[in-house]
Amino acid sequence: MRTHRIRIDPVLVQAAIAAALSFAHLHDLAAAAGQDGWKAWAYPISVDLLLVAxxxxxxxxxxxxxGWCWFVVALVASLGANVxxxxxxxxGDIPAWLRILVAGWPAVAFLGGTLLAHDTTPGRDEVQVPDRDDVPARPVAPTAPELPAADPQPAAPAAAAPVPPALVALARKVADDHRTRTGTDIDTSTLRTRLGVPLPLAEAITAQLA
Known part of the structure; x- marks a missing residue:
């Protein structure tokens, strides 16, 4: 029966030790700057996550x-804590400017993490334009023969709008009064104005009065 030996990678061990020491230094600095409790532990996590992103x-x-901008920012924060x-x-007596930097770090880390997570625009040196010879020619689809345009069918005459008998009677009285006063038959425009009806309905009434 074979036994598998566990091989320890010295590079990973060295990286774990360095990360632990940097983590402890960031925690100690945050705690000394007034960020006590869980907040002191959150600072090294924030710096390391920004480095990874x-x-x-x-x-x-x-x-x-x-990427280089925010990597340098996180690296300076980590090295600054170590130094x-x-x-x-x-x-025991942290200067005021360092307290301000430590207190403002969450906003900086949030901005950097957000930009790194959502800014996926490729750089100019990453855009590759294919050569014209490499682009395959697009097949030309056959076009359908043009058919002669069909003669338009004559439109059916619009049906005359039904006119209520009471409206016809009223229009007849208005027409008789107009003929009495002016001696001429009433025209469609005048009848439409006197009755206050739409033009198509006035035309239909005039046709029935004729």
Whole structure:
């Protein structure tokens, strides 16, 4: 029966040790700057996640400028914490400017993470334009023969609008009054104005009065 030996990769061990030390330094600096409790543990996680997101953007080959920008920002934050906890600063008396930087880091990390997650526009050097010789010719589809246009059918005459008898009687009275006053038959426009009806209905009434 074969036994499988577990091989330990020294590179991974070294990376794990370095990550743990950097994590501890970021936690200590955040705690010294007034970010106590769970907030002090969230700072190193935020810095490491921004580093990973920027590194993935650099590996993807798109928007390298944004990837390098946020990678440098996260790297400076990590290195700054390592140097600050090496005895150069008194962690019991953190200067005000460093407290401001630590307090403003969440907004910076949120902005960088959002841009890295949604900015997928390829860079100019990544756009490849195919050569004209490499583009296959598009087949020309046969066009259908044009048929002679059919003669338009004559439109059927519109049916006359039905006119209520009461309206015809009223129109006849208006026409008789107009003939009495003017001595001429009433025209369609005048009848339409006197009755206040649409023009097609006035024409139908005039036809019945004739």
């Amino acid at each position: 920027a590194w993935r953007r650099l590996r993807s080959g798109t928007a390298k400028a944004a 600050a906890t090496a005895g150069l600063l008194d962690l």
